[in-house]
Amino acid sequence: MAETLVLLKHRDVPGIENIDIYEQHGGYAGLKKALAMERDAVINEIKTSGLRGRGGAGFPAWIKWSGIPKDTKKPHYVLCNADEGEPGTFKDRELMLKLPHMVIEGMIIAAYATQSAKGYIYIRGEFVESARSIRRAIDQAYKKGYLGKSICGKEGFDFDLYIHMGAGSYECGEESALMSSLMGERGQPRLKFPHAPLPIHEGVWQSPTLINNVETYAAASQILAHGGAWYATMGTENSKGTKIISVSGHVKKPGNYEVELGYPVLDMIELAGGVTGGKLKAVIPGGSSVPIIPAELCKDFKLDYDAHQVVQYSMRTMRLPVVGSGGFMVFNDKTDIVVLMRRTAEFYTHESCGKCTPCREGTRWIFKILSRITTGGGLPGDIDLLVNICDQIDGRSYCGLGDAAAWPIMGAIKHFRHEFEYWIEHKRSPVGEDCLPPAPEPLNPLLTLTPV
Amino acid sequence: MSEQAGYVPVVGAVAEPQPAPEKSYRFSEQAIQELEEILTHYPDKKSAILPALWIAQREYDGYLPPQAIQEVADRLERPFVEVEGVATFYTMYNLRKRGRHHLEVCTCLTCAVMGAYEVVHHLEKRLGVKVGQTTSDGEFTLSEVECLNYCGAATVVQVGDKYFGNITKENVDELIETLRNSNEFTPADLANAIVRLHIPERTAKK
Ligand SMILES: Cc1cc2nc3c(=O)[nH]c(=O)nc-3n(C[C@H](O)[C@H](O)[C@H](O)COP(=O)(O)O)c2cc1C
Numbered sequence: 001m002a003e004t005l006v007l008l009k010h011r012d013v014p015g016i017e018n019i020d021i022y023e024q025h026g027g028y029a030g031l032k033k034a035l036a037m038e039r040d041a042v043i044n045e046i047k048t049s050g051l052r053g054r055g056g057a058g059f060p061a062w063i064k065w066s067g068i069p070k071d072t073k074k075p076h077y078v079l080c081n082a083d084e085g086e087p088g089t090f091k092d093r094e095l096m097l098k099l100p101h102m103v104i105e106g107m108i109i110a111a112y113a114t115q116s117a118k119g120y121i122y123i124r125g126e127f128v129e130s131a132r133s134i135r136r137a138i139d140q141a142y143k144k145g146y147l148g149k150s151i152c153g154k155e156g157f158d159f160d161l162y163i164h165m166g167a168g169s170y171e172c173g174e175e176s177a178l179m180s181s182l183m184g185e186r187g188q189p190r191l192k193f194p195h196a197p198l199p200i201h202e203g204v205w206q207s208p209t210l211i212n213n214v215e216t217y218a219a220a221s222q223i224l225a226h227g228g229a230w231y232a233t234m235g236t237e238n239s240k241g242t243k244i245i246s247v248s249g250h251v252k253k254p255g256n257y258e259v260e261l262g263y264p265v266l267d268m269i270e271l272a273g274g275v276t277g278g279k280l281k282a283v284i285p286g287g288s289s290v291p292i293i294p295a296e297l298c299k300d301f302k303l304d305y306d307a308h309q310v311v312q313y314s315m316r317t318m319r320l321p322v323v324g325s326g327g328f329m330v331f332n333d334k335t336d337i338v339v340l341m342r343r344t345a346e347f348y349t350h351e352s353c354g355k356c357t358p359c360r361e362g363t364r365w366i367f368k369i370l371s372r373i374t375t376g377g378g379l380p381g382d383i384d385l386l387v388n389i390c391d392q393i394d395g396r397s398y399c400g401l402g403d404a405a406a407w408p409i410m411g412a413i414k415h416f417r418h419e420f421e422y423w424i425e426h427k428r429s430p431v432g433e434d435c436l437p438p439a440p441e442p443l444n445p446l447l448t449l450t451p452v
Numbered sequence: 453m454s455e456q457a458g459y460v461p462v463v464g465a466v467a468e469p470q471p472a473p474e475k476s477y478r479f480s481e482q483a484i485q486e487l488e489e490i491l492t493h494y495p496d497k498k499s500a501i502l503p504a505l506w507i508a509q510r511e512y513d514g515y516l517p518p519q520a521i522q523e524v525a526d527r528l529e530r531p532f533v534e535v536e537g538v539a540t541f542y543t544m545y546n547l548r549k550r551g552r553h554h555l556e557v558c559t560c561l562t563c564a565v566m567g568a569y570e571v572v573h574h575l576e577k578r579l580g581v582k583v584g585q586t587t588s589d590g591e592f593t594l595s596e597v598e599c600l601n602y603c604g605a606a607t608v609v610q611v612g613d614k615y616f617g618n619i620t621k622e623n624v625d626e627l628i629e630t631l632r633n634s635n636e637f638t639p640a641d642l643a644n645a646i647v648r649l650h651i652p653e654r655t656a657k658k
């Protein structure tokens with residue numbers, strides 16, 4: 001199966017990041033159509049399209065859009081989540097770099113639909129290159145009258161768009177933490193519904209706030225340009241449209257591929273040129289947070305929001321996602337899954353914001369236990385201990401980061417328990433000396449991610 | 453944090469007595485104008501803490517000594533501890549001086565399986581420092597970072613405002629040589645680039 005190019009259709013057109021060339025290729029047509037419609041009709045178009053959030057959770061976009069109050073007693077805000085931090089994902093980076101106007105167009109449409117006068121793109125601090133592209137695009141859009149006062153001659157529709165750069169924190173991708181960060185605070189999440197109002201009623205600066213991912217806004221611009229019904233012809237019943245999948249790891253042609261949702265996992269590997277350096281061992285299909293799929297089960301999985309894996313705790317079963325943010329990582333048979341999980345745990349340990357105990361302590365414990373296993377100090381009960389800790393974190397932490405720290409470990413234990421047991425019993429890698437990534441040197445742990 | 457298994461403290465980074473912040477301001481005329489522009493983007497002054505810290509990081513040579521934090525706090529009329537709390541939360545604000553080039557090697561999942569640890573070990577030997585340390589000539593600081601989200605080009609190394617992709621232990625020496633002869637890609641360049649990104653063209657000074 002081939003790619004289905006909707007967002008990335010013009011990615012190779014030279015100069016497409018400039019407004020004139022973007023317009024020549026149908027750019028800002030979606031905005032013009034939207035401005036000729038009533039606000040509710042715009043939201044209805046999004047509803048017809050079946051667009052679901054592309055940031056990871058897959059929440060239907062129209063529900064958020066239509067939830068913004070109809071009155072403007074308080075100012076409304078439109079935020080774009082460009083804090084792409086999920087390991088394995090690099091679609092937002094490319095979208096902003098090559099198609100900045102498509103993202104901006106989607107945001108202007110959202111601003112019109114929600115009567116917002118101000119918007120912010122929160123871009124992670126490391127993404128200077130992509131942000132430069134967005135900066136140029138915003139400046140061009142102001143000159144052409146797509147931003148500023150009376151946009152496209154529409155009386156009463158004013159919209160200003162600002163860039164807010166992050167400063168290095170995965171947690172700021174979590175939407176309420178992003179709002180904290182935008183308000184000049186530490187990037188820690190805020191109290192959530194039902195204990196606090198939803199962001200659509202009280203978000204940033206206690207005002208109604210719409211927040212979506214970069215890819216969600218880009219898709220919205222295409223939906224308005226070509227119609228929601230057209231978009232809904234792609235994908236599956238519950239997961240409509242296309243999704244950009246970032247393929248990396250042991251494949252011949254790593255990169256971003258846009259496919260219809262419901263695309264088979266094995267075909268995805270083929271599309272990226274097949275596995276290199278050995279046979280396929282496992283795939284992490286949706287960013288580091290989703291559980292790993294071993295090679296022999298890949299044929300059963302398709303990339304859509306219905307796909308899930310089940311993991312078992314002592315008292316409960318959990319359904320975990322497959323697509324996530326679309327970070328598709330492929331591993332060949334030289335990969336040591338236990339060491340890989342140690343690195344995953346290291347990531348969550350470092351990125352935990354420290355606000356709640358299950359995640360702050362639990363991630364560290366997981367990392368410590370996996371460290372001792374992979375340096376030859378594993379104890380017989382360690383696997384059960386890991387499951388127990390994951391059980392204490394999953395669903396019991398303040399925000400999604402804690403859950404996301406437990407899921408990959410549970411997935412790995414489910415499918416690769418024998419490798420954990422091998423490490424504990426033999427005190428060396430089941431893959432052999434040349435395993436990837438190499439096990440850490442016992443007395444020289446590499447992690448020095450302390451603040452300096 | 454340094455007590456955790458797996459964490460080695462960065463030499464000189466712990467329990468060093470901090471001098472009381474002096475009140476000598478260093479924001480240039482341009483920096484003050486940039487801050488004024490940025491303040492118009494938000495409904496309150498507090499929201500400008502992040503961009504203001506970026507300005508400070510540039511004005512103070514690529515890192516944030518206590519004076520820099522004090523200056524931001526004073527200019528935004530916020531308490532020192534609040535600004536300090538923000539500055540210490542985010543990994544890209546440097547609390548100590550970095551080398552002229554800060555090598556930030558991604559060792560997250562994809563990069564790890566594509567040879568990032570070999571690159572790190574090679575650099576440790578080549579530069580004679582451990583991760584987290586700066587070479588004695590002040591040229592390079594070596595760090596490990598989390599996913600830079602350019603995994604298609606693993607291993608990725610960030611230096612200042614630039615990503616270098618497809619780095620291996622074979623070609624990393626070339627990168628080191630290029631950097632030695634380059635005045636670009638410094639920590640202050642990164643801070644400057646980020647500050648400029650906030651400023652719209654119509655208000656920017658040529
Ligand atoms: C720990 C954590 C990190 C997240 N990181 C990101 C991110 O980098 N980018 C993103 O778009 N969404 C991220 N999300 C999801 C956001 O919270 C939110 O669901 C999303 O921005 C909503 O946009 P969407 O509906 O368009 O997907 C993260 C969530 C969690 C819990």
Ligand code: SF4
Pocket residue numbers: 171189351352353354355356357359360397398399400401402403
């Ligand atoms: S789960 Fe808790 S400690 Fe972890 S990032 Fe979320 S709020 Fe912070």
Ligand code: FES
Pocket residue numbers: 087088089558559560561562563564598599600601602603604606607608
């Ligand atoms: S793992 Fe290194 S850039 Fe993503």
